Amino acid sequence: AAKIKADDIHFARTRLLSLENTHNGKVLPRAYLKDAWTFTRERGLALHVDGARIFNAVVAYGCELKEITQYCDSFTICLSKGLGTPVGSLLVGNRDYIKRATRWRKMVGGGMRQAGILAAAGLYALKHNVARLQEDHDNAAWLAQQLREAGAEVMRHETNMLFVRVGEAQAAALGDYLRERNILINAAPIVRLVTHLDVSREQLADVVAHWRAFLAR
Structure with a gap:
């Protein structure tokens, strides 16, 4: 008011x-x-x-x-x-x-x-394509869980979005690392990831694997 x-x-x-x-x-x-x-x-x-x-x-x-x-x-x-x-x-x-x-x-x-x-x-x-949006929500929840288990700081996730705190020091390095492996993200201190019908669970598993490898370096 x-x-x-x-x-x-x-x-x-x-x-x-x-x-x-x-x-x-x-x-x-x-x-x-x-x-x-x-x-x-x-x-x-x-x-x-x-x-x-x-x-x-x-x-x-x-x-x-x-x-x-x-x-x-x-x-x-x-x-x-x-x-x-x-x-x-x-x-x-x-x-x-x-x-x-x-x-x-x-x-x-x-x-x-x-x-x-x-x-x-x-x-x-x-x-x-409306009812299938639940699949995107499920994929986002799965991705959030997998990234947390890999050691990433997932701030929150709801519906088809999740936000991962990367930090100023690691943002550019993570972006470069993933880009070299054909994964493109907005390399910012907080990364927003959005699932949709063109992203499969298999592709998300690939993202998790490379993100985990980056954190383990």
Whole structure:
């Protein structure tokens, strides 16, 4: 509430609360979503959910999409993250909202021609690739356990993401070591690893083996 700006002509008015679900792999509690919805209703704000990985949340909740999106005015879905399409996202809202969004898209030159082939990929992903996200979650949990047993400092993991503390001193060396073995990571002090349908358990086992070898040097 403290972040809502006062009605001052020198500043833009606060009109929107935006949440991300999942957020760095973390699933927002359903009670939190409901409380946020109530909060915005009481203050005349709109509520938008960045749902780039919202189906990971749906799988973790074990519910239908509508059970969590009832607590927002609009939300987005990424069709490539997790769902595996080459490109594409969806903006979801009521009829009037989408009509205004479509006009804004036209005004700023965001329309695409002959996009049917992309839409076909999106439809396939929505029909076939949602339930299998549990496999990504299981792979992330397995990878986290294996790296911990190898001696890596896995800070946390949720859904399909895990974060490993490498440290400033070792980050570049680990990145170089793995790259020489055809494994690419963002060689930062904290490494984020994300599982998806293009990464198999066998490939993850290869990552673990080389990470273990690096730590054992």
